[in-house]
Amino acid sequence: MTRPQPQPRTGRPLRADALRNRLKVLEAAEEVFDARGTTASTEEVARAAGVGIGTVFRHFPTKEALLEAVYVSRLCKLAEEAEALTSAEDPGAAFFTYFTRVVGYAATKNALSAALTEAGVDVPESGQGLKQALATLLSRAQDAGAVRGDVGLPEVMALLVGASQAAERAHGEVRDRALNVVFDGLRAHR
The missing domain is CATH 1.10.10.60 (Homeodomain-like)
Structure with a gap:
């Protein structure tokens, strides 16, 4: 992409x-x-x-046009990063790296989305390309035995949303520990 x-x-x-x-x-x-x-x-x-x-x-x-351009740019960057990681040597590390990156962007993305919604601007969706790349990352991580096989894209998306909202309230070490708890739940345990 x-x-x-x-x-x-x-x-x-x-x-x-x-x-x-x-x-x-x-x-x-x-x-x-x-x-x-x-x-x-x-x-x-x-x-x-x-x-x-x-x-x-x-x-x-307008300021709203600028906010929308920043929002769309952020989504494009996330999709590019996901796509770049789909060929990473370590699929498990790629999946968890991307999950962490999305959570790191969450506060700004959510603030932009809220500001656009408040201004009456239709907020662009995350896009099929982003979901497709995330699905590929998930599938590769599962095939490599790094992520449990009973987790699908809908669950990962729900966890991303929840972890992103939590990250807005918890920073630094608390955010990192919370992410580790989520990751422990996603990891395949042999």
Whole structure:
């Protein structure tokens, strides 16, 4: 799965300099929203990107458009990471690494989703590509004997949602221990 080019919805390709600015704004927005939450201002994003506020609004006419672009970018990154891990040498490690990564992204993803929903924007689904890659990771880990065979994708998705919500409330060592409990339940015990 390749990450879609961050072109505007007009369908017209951007000049190289405009595309660079759009990417800078999008990357800065991810960092700012990660650090300060979705209530951070577009002015903060512009400063972090090293561009003027006009440049931000030229690419993202509203803050909601910027939030949506960050959300979609985050989902694309997660799908890419899952797909890259599907060919890992150690399928069990790949599955648990990805599970941990998704949980790590959860707080920002959930905050973005809530902000978009509150603004009346339809939140894009996680996507079939993400679920397909996760299913492949699960299947490979099960075939390698690292994950119990009686666990399906619906259970893994439910555990991911629960662990992600728990991670928003528990940080650091507590979050890590909680994940280990989940992983102990998923591991195949010989």
